[in-house]
Amino acid sequence: MPGNENGSSILRFDIYASENADTLYSYIGSSTESSYTANNLTMGNNYRFKVVAVNFAGQGPYSTESLFMIAATYPDPPINLAKLYADRAFITIMWSAPIFDGGNSVYGYKVLWDAG
Numbered sequence: 332m333p334g335n336e337n338g339s340s341i342l343r344f345d346i347y348a349s350e351n352a353d354t355l356y357s358y359i360g361s362s363t364e365s366s367y368t369a370n371n372l373t374m375g376n377n378y379r380f381k382v383v384a385v386n387f388a389g390q391g392p393y394s395t396e397s398l399f400m401i402a403a404t405y406p407d408p409p410i411n412l413a414k415l416y417a418d419r420a421f422i423t424i425m426w427s428a429p430i431f432d433g434g435n436s437v438y439g440y441k442v443l444w445d446a447g
Contacts, residue, residue, distance in 0.1 A: 339386040347381045349396070356381055372402035374434035403434035 346367045347356040356379075359369055372378060377399040384391045407429035416423040428437060 339388055341384045341386050343385050345383050345385055345390065347383070347393070349379045349381075351377050361385075374402055374404075376402055378402060401435050406433040406437055407431040409440060 343361045343363050344365070344367070345361050346359050346369070348359045348369060349356045350373070360367060367382075369378070369380070378401075379399055380397045382394045409426040409429055411425075411427040413425055414422060415425045424442070426440075
């Protein structure tokens with residue numbers, strides 16, 4: 332159970348979210364723990380959150396709002412990897428962007444090689 336507030340045990344935390352630049356926050360759920368998993372978000376959209384503790388007296392003040400968070404996951408791997416040019420000193424490779432970007436723009440690639 333959460334801690335105490337003014338002598339009355341905290342019963343739960345209510346979570347509110349705001350999508351993109353909207354300043355209106357909507358109730359999205361409650362938790363008896365100090366964490367919460369927000370579901371049914373739109374991939375690629377930005378979200379901000381506020382939390383409020385609730386005890387027998389009611390809701391306390393809202394937390395400060397979070398920074399924007401993007402609902403995204405890892406992208407698929409790049410596709411069509413191929414050798415473009417090679418000589419004794421170097422190899423040039425090329426590839427295409429992933430089909431699925433994870434809901435956010437791909438901003439770079441990490442190239443690994445094995446001299447094996």
